Amino acid sequence: MTATEPRPSRDTDSWARPVDRLTTTASGAGMDTVTGRRAVGPIQGFGQMWQKTFSVRLDGVDMTPEQLVAHWKERFPTFWPKGARFYAPLSGIAPGEVALLEVQAVPGAPIRMSTGVLVIYADSESFTFMTPEGHALSAWITFSAFHDGETTVAQVQALERTSDPIIELSYIFGGNKMNDRFWEKTLDNLARSVDVAAPEVVSQKVCVDRRRQWGHAGNVRHSAALSTAIGTLTAPLRWLRRRGASSGTGGSSTGTGV
Amino acid sequence: MTEKTRVEVRSTDRPDASVLRIVGEITSGSEKPLMDAFAQAVGGGARTVILDFGGLDYMNSGGIGLLVTLLVRAQRQGQRLLAVGLDDHYRQIFSLTRLDEAIGIHDSTAAAIGAAV
Numbered sequence: 001m002t003a004t005e006p007r008p009s010r011d012t013d014s015w016a017r018p019v020d021r022l023t024t025t026a027s028g029a030g031m032d033t034v035t036g037r038r039a040v041g042p043i044q045g046f047g048q049m050w051q052k053t054f055s056v057r058l059d060g061v062d063m064t065p066e067q068l069v070a071h072w073k074e075r076f077p078t079f080w081p082k083g084a085r086f087y088a089p090l091s092g093i094a095p096g097e098v099a100l101l102e103v104q105a106v107p108g109a110p111i112r113m114s115t116g117v118l119v120i121y122a123d124s125e126s127f128t129f130m131t132p133e134g135h136a137l138s139a140w141i142t143f144s145a146f147h148d149g150e151t152t153v154a155q156v157q158a159l160e161r162t163s164d165p166i167i168e169l170s171y172i173f174g175g176n177k178m179n180d181r182f183w184e185k186t187l188d189n190l191a192r193s194v195d196v197a198a199p200e201v202v203s204q205k206v207c208v209d210r211r212r213q214w215g216h217a218g219n220v221r222h223s224a225a226l227s228t229a230i231g232t233l234t235a236p237l238r239w240l241r242r243r244g245a246s247s248g249t250g251g252s253s254t255g256t257g258v
Numbered sequence: 259m260t261e262k263t264r265v266e267v268r269s270t271d272r273p274d275a276s277v278l279r280i281v282g283e284i285t286s287g288s289e290k291p292l293m294d295a296f297a298q299a300v301g302g303g304a305r306t307v308i309l310d311f312g313g314l315d316y317m318n319s320g321g322i323g324l325l326v327t328l329l330v331r332a333q334r335q336g337q338r339l340l341a342v343g344l345d346d347h348y349r350q351i352f353s354l355t356r357l358d359e360a361i362g363i364h365d366s367t368a369a370a371i372g373a374a375v
Contacts, residue, residue: 041357054269
């Protein structure tokens with residue numbers, strides 16, 4: 001069985017190649033919960049599907065959309081709100097690259113989640129991330145810039161479902177709004193970086209699909225938030241076990257009695 | 259709306275299946291022509307809508323997002339979406355985004371109609 005004959009496409013170089021399991025060249029994060037995982041989009045998520053659009057006009061800023069997106073890609077980690085960390089891959093934000101993240105699983109929560117994103121699309125005016133299994137969201141998130149009259153506008157647009165019932169519950173009880181604040185703050189930081197004194201971020205949110213996909217409730221088994229929480233809670237036990245092992249053997253690295 | 263997207267509604271041998279032939283590009287600006295064509299096909303009685311991408315020459319990530327919102331609309335109304343006319347490049351995009359798990363891909367319109375049970 002063959003596909004239609006190939007023909008040149010203007011977008012060929014902007015898309016990543018399909019990948020079965022993710023790998024990354026990024027480093028610096030405490031845990032790598034991304035390697036070996038699959039990328040997931042809103043089709044594979046559990047919760048209601050939301051389309052969120054955040055935008056900010058860069059009035060008085062003499063930058064083309066291409067210049068802004070280049071600036072955004074180059075300094076991407078610096079625009080994230082405090083408490084969140086983005087570890088870029090060696091080649092930067094380019095199709096096929098995988099970055100690592102450390103974020104609060106639910107904004108405001110004490111548990112941090114180590115996860116990542118796959119860059120599925122990047123051109124001179126936009127780039128798009130796709131989340132991996134284990135991320136709180138199953139999402140595509142697009143960062144872009146465009147002209148509105150004489151003014152360049154920066155935009156973040158997400159098409160997302162929460163990945164599992166636990167995250168969906170947190171979304172119902174405030175997590176959804178807190179996620180909005182994350183992107184609003186990101187755009188605020190971006191605008192201020194190009195000398196917009198008082199940025200006004202405009203937000204629009206639409207529930208595209210009110211149905212929850214119970215067939216994907218099992219995504220919880222991949223949850224990076226859950227594994228991070230379990231790891232955090234069991235850390236004292238592992239410390240005691242290691243301590244017991246080293247004192248029982250006088251510090252030998254091949255000790256017995258463990 | 260972009261004039262860079264043209265969507266032609268075509269009937270098939272089956273009264274409950276229609277083809278939407280997409281010509282040009284699919285981006286987030288293609289919403290109106292695509293949704294209008296879908297509404298026309300469904301209004302004509304189609305339960306299965308076959309998206310023919312044979313005339314597609316550009317799609318960005320906004321276009322993939324648009325296809326997902328079209329898919330949600332179809333599912334909500336009890337319709338089914340199938341795809342034909344995808345070359346290797348666009349099949350790879352469907353695979354990368356895992357859109358192929360929700361929109362069945364076929365090698366021909368006839369094969370898609372055969373699957374439109």
